[in-house]
Amino acid sequence: MLDAIQSQDPEIAALILAENRRQAETIRLIASENYASKAVQDAVGSALANKYSEGYGGKRYYEGQENIDEIERLAIERVKQIFGAEHVNVQPYSGSPANMAVYFALVKAGDPVMGLGLPHGGHLTHGWGVNFSGTYYDAHQYPVDRETELIDYDEMARIAREVRPKMIIAGISAYPRVVEWDRFREVADEVGALLVADIAHISGLVAAGLHPSPIPVCDVVTSTTHKTFRGPRGGMIMCRAEHAAAIDKAVFPGLQGGPHNNTTAGIAIAAKEALQPEFKVWAQAVVDSARALGEQLSERGFRLITGGTDNHMIVVDVTARGVGGRKAAAALNAAGIVCNANSIPFDPRKPWDPSGIRIGTAAIASRGVGAEHMGRLAAWIDRVIAAPDDAAVAAAVRSEVREFITAFPAPGLLDS
Numbered sequence: 001m002l003d004a005i006q007s008q009d010p011e012i013a014a015l016i017l018a019e020n021r022r023q024a025e026t027i028r029l030i031a032s033e034n035y036a037s038k039a040v041q042d043a044v045g046s047a048l049a050n051k052y053s054e055g056y057g058g059k060r061y062y063e064g065q066e067n068i069d070e071i072e073r074l075a076i077e078r079v080k081q082i083f084g085a086e087h088v089n090v091q092p093y094s095g096s097p098a099n100m101a102v103y104f105a106l107v108k109a110g111d112p113v114m115g116l117g118l119p120h121g122g123h124l125t126h127g128w129g130v131n132f133s134g135t136y137y138d139a140h141q142y143p144v145d146r147e148t149e150l151i152d153y154d155e156m157a158r159i160a161r162e163v164r165p166k167m168i169i170a171g172i173s174a175y176p177r178v179v180e181w182d183r184f185r186e187v188a189d190e191v192g193a194l195l196v197a198d199i200a201h202i203s204g205l206v207a208a209g210l211h212p213s214p215i216p217v218c219d220v221v222t223s224t225t226h227k228t229f230r231g232p233r234g235g236m237i238m239c240r241a242e243h244a245a246a247i248d249k250a251v252f253p254g255l256q257g258g259p260h261n262n263t264t265a266g267i268a269i270a271a272k273e274a275l276q277p278e279f280k281v282w283a284q285a286v287v288d289s290a291r292a293l294g295e296q297l298s299e300r301g302f303r304l305i306t307g308g309t310d311n312h313m314i315v316v317d318v319t320a321r322g323v324g325g326r327k328a329a330a331a332l333n334a335a336g337i338v339c340n341a342n343s344i345p346f347d348p349r350k351p352w353d354p355s356g357i358r359i360g361t362a363a364i365a366s367r368g369v370g371a372e373h374m375g376r377l378a379a380w381i382d383r384v385i386a387a388p389d390d391a392a393v394a395a396a397v398r399s400e401v402r403e404f405i406t407a408f409p410a411p412g413l414l415d416s
């Protein structure tokens with residue numbers, strides 16, 4: 001598989017193999033990650049990457065597009081079929097560029113916009129200060145409720161009446177509950193704002209019918225293609241027909257040059273996979289596992305943000321166990337369980353060393369690890385977090401984890 005790289009660049013070949021081994025031998029609980037299929041990966045590594053295709057199907061700036069046009073058309077048609085969208089653009093390089101294109105298409109620099117605060121589960125691109133969205137726009141952040149830790153729809157409405165945003169973004173990166181699109185729609189209509197849903201994390205669950213779809217409710221919907229959608233690293237924008245021209249123009253020539261045709265083919269393949277009945281079975285396993293793991297962790301005394309989960313994510317406040325999020329995540333990583341430190345709502349600690357960890361079950365479900373295994377997983381997490389400085393515990397758990405997880409082959413990995 002890696003023969004060409006091996007002879008050309010053994011240093012990189014060794015690192016690719018080592019990363020394959022790491023991915024094979026550890027339990028991946030990073031909520032934004034997944035294993036794309038071998039078919040998706042082969043498309044991404046194909047000669048399609050050699051081709052420049054600025055423009056859109058039937059209107060490209062360079063010749064030789066007969067195959068590319070067809071690939072992009074298939075990707076668009078399949079995504080439309082999954083989500084019932086009126087218009088689809090699959091060219092954004094990733095989730096953040098997709099969001100940037102929406103801003104560029106629909107609002108002007110300095111316009112008031114609203115998004116869920118980053119520490120409350122939103123994304124950088126939803127108006128956070130260090131991001132372009134918080135720099136070039138008059139960004140206002142709505143919070144979750146301090147008690148329930150659910151999105152505070154009333155406060156969101158109050159802020160909207162005060163700042164009269166041109167655009168409201170509803171979307172989540174670290175929020176384990178259903179997003180109530182209708183609540184946002186009412187407010188957006190009342191204040192005359194466009195409503196944008198960012199389903200980067202949950203698009204696979206939406207595709208499977210396990211989270212309410214924003215498509216009929218929102219003006220524009222963005223997503224990554226590599227999280228629960230199980231495709232290549234990429235982005236897409238779905239919108240109502242009335243915004244189609246503005247969105248397409250913002251992506252190209254507004255922000256990007258040539259689309260990554262290899263990625264487009266990967267999106268087409270992932271969309272075909274998402275249309276199969278097996279995808280729904282997988283998505284159900286993702287949600288069932290997250291719920292089971294949440295329950296197991298709660299029983300072991302962990303505090304879950306919002307008390308549980310409806311999707312693939314769990315956010316855990318680990319400080320009650322006498323450890324910060326950074327240390328907990330590092331200790332788990334040493335034990336072969338990979339997640340990330342994460343802020344919790346109203347976090348008294350700093351973003352670099354916050355109070356929580358975020359866990360997701362999408363990647364392990366792609367290996368066939370299911371709800372029935374969550375008791376073992378919770379026990380390992382408990383053991384490690386109870387002794388985060390104990391190298392012997394980390395080593396012991398790591399070897400148990402390796403033995404367990406290698407029995408579940410991961411899609412798309414090289415044999416090492």
Ligand SMILES: *Cc1c(COP(=O)(O)O)cnc(C)c1O
Pocket residue numbers: 032094095096097099122123125171172173198199200201224234
């Ligand atoms: C992951 C994510 C993005 C950004 O995706 P990238 O591909 O990392 O740029 C945007 N919005 C939300 C809600 C996300 O979770």
